[in-house]
Amino acid sequence: MVDVSRYYGTGEGRITALSHVDFDVKAGDFTVIAGLSGSGKSTLLHLLGCIDKQDDGRIIIDGTDTTMMSLEELAPIRLEKIGFVFQSFNLVPVLTAYENVELPLLFKGLDKHTIKARVGDILDELGLNERKKHYPREMSGGQQQRVAIARALVTKPSLILADEPTANLDSQTGTSIIDLLIDLNIKKGVSLVLSSHDSVVVDRISNIVYISDGSIKKASRKNPP
Amino acid sequence: MNTIKLAIIALRNLKRNSRRTVITVLVSSAGFAALAIVGGYMDFTFSGLQEMTICRGFSSSGGTGHLQVFRKEASQKEEHYPLEYGIADYDELQRKLMSVGDVDATLPRIEFTGMISNGEKSTSFLGVGVNPAKELMLTKYWDTIYSGSKKNTSQELMFRKLAMASSNGVLLGAGMAKALGADVGSSLMLMGTTVDGAVNVVDVTVAGIMNNTMKTIDKYYLVTGTATAQNLMQTDKVSKILLVLNETKKTNHVLSAVSSKINAPGTTVKYAVTPWYDLAEYYHSVKDAYRIIFGFTGIIVILIVFLSAANTMLMSTMERVREIGTLKAVGISNKWISLMFLYEGFFIGVMSIAGGILFKEIFTIIINTGNFEMPPPPGMTSTYFLRIYPAIHFLPWISLLLLFSTTCSGFLTMFKIRKLSIVNSLTHV
Numbered sequence: 012m013v014d015v016s017r018y019y020g021t022g023e024g025r026i027t028a029l030s031h032v033d034f035d036v037k038a039g040d041f042t043v044i045a046g047l048s049g050s051g052k053s054t055l056l057h058l059l060g061c062i063d064k065q066d067d068g069r070i071i072i073d074g075t076d077t078t079m080m081s082l083e084e085l086a087p088i089r090l091e092k093i094g095f096v097f098q099s100f101n102l103v104p105v106l107t108a109y110e111n112v113e114l115p116l117l118f119k120g121l122d123k124h125t126i127k128a129r130v131g132d133i134l135d136e137l138g139l140n141e142r143k144k145h146y147p148r149e150m151s152g153g154q155q156q157r158v159a160i161a162r163a164l165v166t167k168p169s170l171i172l173a174d175e176p177t178a179n180l181d182s183q184t185g186t187s188i189i190d191l192l193i194d195l196n197i198k199k200g201v202s203l204v205l206s207s208h209d210s211v212v213v214d215r216i217s218n219i220v221y222i223s224d225g226s227i228k229k230a231s232r233k234n235p236p
Numbered sequence: 237m238n239t240i241k242l243a244i245i246a247l248r249n250l251k252r253n254s255r256r257t258v259i260t261v262l263v264s265s266a267g268f269a270a271l272a273i274v275g276g277y278m279d280f281t282f283s284g285l286q287e288m289t290i291c292r293g294f295s296s297s298g299g300t301g302h303l304q305v306f307r308k309e310a311s312q313k314e315e316h317y318p319l320e321y322g323i324a325d326y327d328e329l330q331r332k333l334m335s336v337g338d339v340d341a342t343l344p345r346i347e348f349t350g351m352i353s354n355g356e357k358s359t360s361f362l363g364v365g366v367n368p369a370k371e372l373m374l375t376k377y378w379d380t381i382y383s384g385s386k387k388n389t390s391q392e393l394m395f396r397k398l399a400m401a402s403s404n405g406v407l408l409g410a411g412m413a414k415a416l417g418a419d420v421g422s423s424l425m426l427m428g429t430t431v432d433g434a435v436n437v438v439d440v441t442v443a444g445i446m447n448n449t450m451k452t453i454d455k456y457y458l459v460t461g462t463a464t465a466q467n468l469m470q471t472d473k474v475s476k477i478l479l480v481l482n483e484t485k486k487t488n489h490v491l492s493a494v495s496s497k498i499n500a501p502g503t504t505v506k507y508a509v510t511p512w513y514d515l516a517e518y519y520h521s522v523k524d525a526y527r528i529i530f531g532f533t534g535i536i537v538i539l540i541v542f543l544s545a546a547n548t549m550l551m552s553t554m555e556r557v558r559e560i561g562t563l564k565a566v567g568i569s570n571k572w573i574s575l576m577f578l579y580e581g582f583f584i585g586v587m588s589i590a591g592g593i594l595f596k597e598i599f600t601i602i603i604n605t606g607n608f609e610m611p612p613p614p615g616m617t618s619t620y621f622l623r624i625y626p627a628i629h630f631l632p633w634i635s636l637l638l639l640f641s642t643t644c645s646g647f648l649t650m651f652k653i654r655k656l657s658i659v660n661s662l663t664h665v
């Protein structure tokens with residue numbers, strides 16, 4: 012991500028959500044973006060996740076320059092390379108846990124057996140096996156978020172983005188979700204970028220990028236916990 | 237695989253919003269039923285018009301019989317004198333025709349023209365010479381079809397009077413009777429040309445006055461016995477033979493049987509056999525007019541169905557902005573998401589067809605058993621009972637139209653889906 016800016020509105024009332032940000036994610040990184048509310052964390056993740064377009068600068072995903080591509084043209088890149096975990100889970104309400112996880116795979120053109128095996132493995136891994144026939148409304152927030160993580164993981168993306176994944180959960184469940192993500196990062200080497208304004212969450216992660224008023228202020232690398 | 241999943245999502249969403257789905261399906265089903273019932277009424281009307289064309293009157297507007305047999309030359313060449321190409325040996329021909337299966341009666345007819353006079357005033361006429369007893373077969377045929385409804389006895393009475401008139405009886409149109417100041421029992425003169433070119437006069441007595449709705453017919457048509465007409469023209473021929481079948485739908489089948497029977501190899505005189513629908517100008521013009529009216533009704537109904545389904549679809553997309561945003565964010569392209577809504581429209585269509593068939597059956601039964609009495613149609617003096625025919629042949633078309641319009645309404649969502657911003661819709665409530 013090179014010299015990226017994103018503005019909202021025009022003229023006098025123009026808000027600069029991101030201003031000239033350079034940001035880089037390396038394979039296997041686990042980065043947390045920290046900052047106050049309104050600092051531009053979500054905006055940064057949306058741009059990284061190719062679900063929003065920058066007004067300036069270039070974004071390159073796995074060597075593909077996405078700058079000139081429309082959001083619709085970026086759909087295959089999202090499907091193949093990016094997994095998104097949202098603050099409010101965003102599962103499809105009429106699909107069961109299993110079906111929600113299966114969904115992205117169905118659009119990748121994989122064969123039935125591969126899909127079944129992969130979804131089964133992921134659900135096992137995240138301890139969701141008993142819940143696979145349940146609909147989102149029948150599950151707790153933590154369970155729903157785990158299903159969302161499974162959905163993000165199942166396509167084996169190069170990057171998983173999580174925008175305040177714990178904000179809608181109680182602290183204990185939130186901690187377990189963070190544990191799960193750290194675990195996935197270590198065991199599977201998945202690259203993760205997570206945003207949070209919760210210091211408890213931020214402190215658990217070694218690689219911190221502070222953002223304020225749309226600019227990166229400080230990047231620090233602590234020793235792993 | 238993914239299309240099946242999209243269909244499943246569509247179905248579950250329809251179920252989730254069951255009340256809205258039911259309302260939309262009800263509207264579309266009512267549309268389907270309305271079209272099917274209009275179709276059934278159209279079939280009923282056309283069949284009435286068809287039988288009227290076959291049975292009622294003596295011209296292109298009616299009374300054509302099922303089939304007409306002419307000499308071939310009659311349609312190809314101009315006659316030099318009356319009945320040059322008439323049928324001479326018509327008794328023998330009628331025997332042959334009667335031996336063909338499904339033929340119930342043969343009716344000889346003579347078409348002729350001339351002047352009619354009361355001694356002081358004369359007017360030209362178009363005459364038909366008929367065999368009154370045989371013409372009653374057409375009336376009988378009519379009565380067998382419409383056994384359920386009230387009988388129209390006026391035509392029957394006319395022929396009875398004509399048959400009973402001692403000799404040289406005529407039936408006059410009301411307009412002609414008025415013009416000549418004639419009444420039943422009046423003596424009039426028919427003037428015409430004989431086959432030799434001489435002018436001939438025959439005295440006739442008015443046996444009855446016909447009330448015909450068509451003004452032109454009323455003023456110029458008269459009906460008399462074949463003998464009177466032949467007498468006037470000094471001939472022993474008739475113009476044509478009409479065939480009355482036991483069922484109208486056998487017309488085409490009997491047509492070929494008749495043609496091969498009377499045009500057998502070796503016979504010298506060749507005949508042309510013409511079905512009623514090639515003779516019925518009035519039938520076709522009325523049918524065309526009706527078709528336009530019904531077609532217009534159809535367009536309006538389908539439009540209503542479309543709008544109702546489109547409304548449901550757009551409401552559905554508005555409510556599911558967040559779901560759509562999620563699917564987009566996951567990397568599912570707009571066309572797949574649209575397909576999901578296309579499925580919803582399609583399923584609504586399928587359910588509406590099922591519901592529509594049910595509604596149509598219920599209404600048909602209510603109407604057909606209710607015996608609703610309708611005012612006499614133009615040209616008739618009797619009332620009739622409203623009937624809805626099954627009109628099965630319309631149903632596939634109505635179904636297609638309905639499916640098309642509900643599915644199209646699903647397609648409309650495409651525009652909405654394309655415009656949705658992913659980021660904004662993710663947090664939409």
Ligand SMILES: Nc1ncnc2c1ncn2[C@@H]1O[C@H](COP(=O)(O)OP(=O)(O)OP(=O)(O)O)[C@@H](O)[C@H]1O
Pocket residue numbers: 019020026027028046047048049050051052053054055208660
């Ligand atoms: N759709 C929008 N229209 C206008 N302004 C927006 C829009 N989305 C975000 N902004 C503005 O852009 C800036 C950055 O917003 P962003 O959502 O990235 O912040 P954030 O760090 O994620 O905050 P939070 O912690 O509250 O989620 C804010 O000032 C916000 O008001």
Ligand SMILES: [Mg+2]
Pocket residue numbers: 052053054174175
């Ligand atoms: Mg945010």
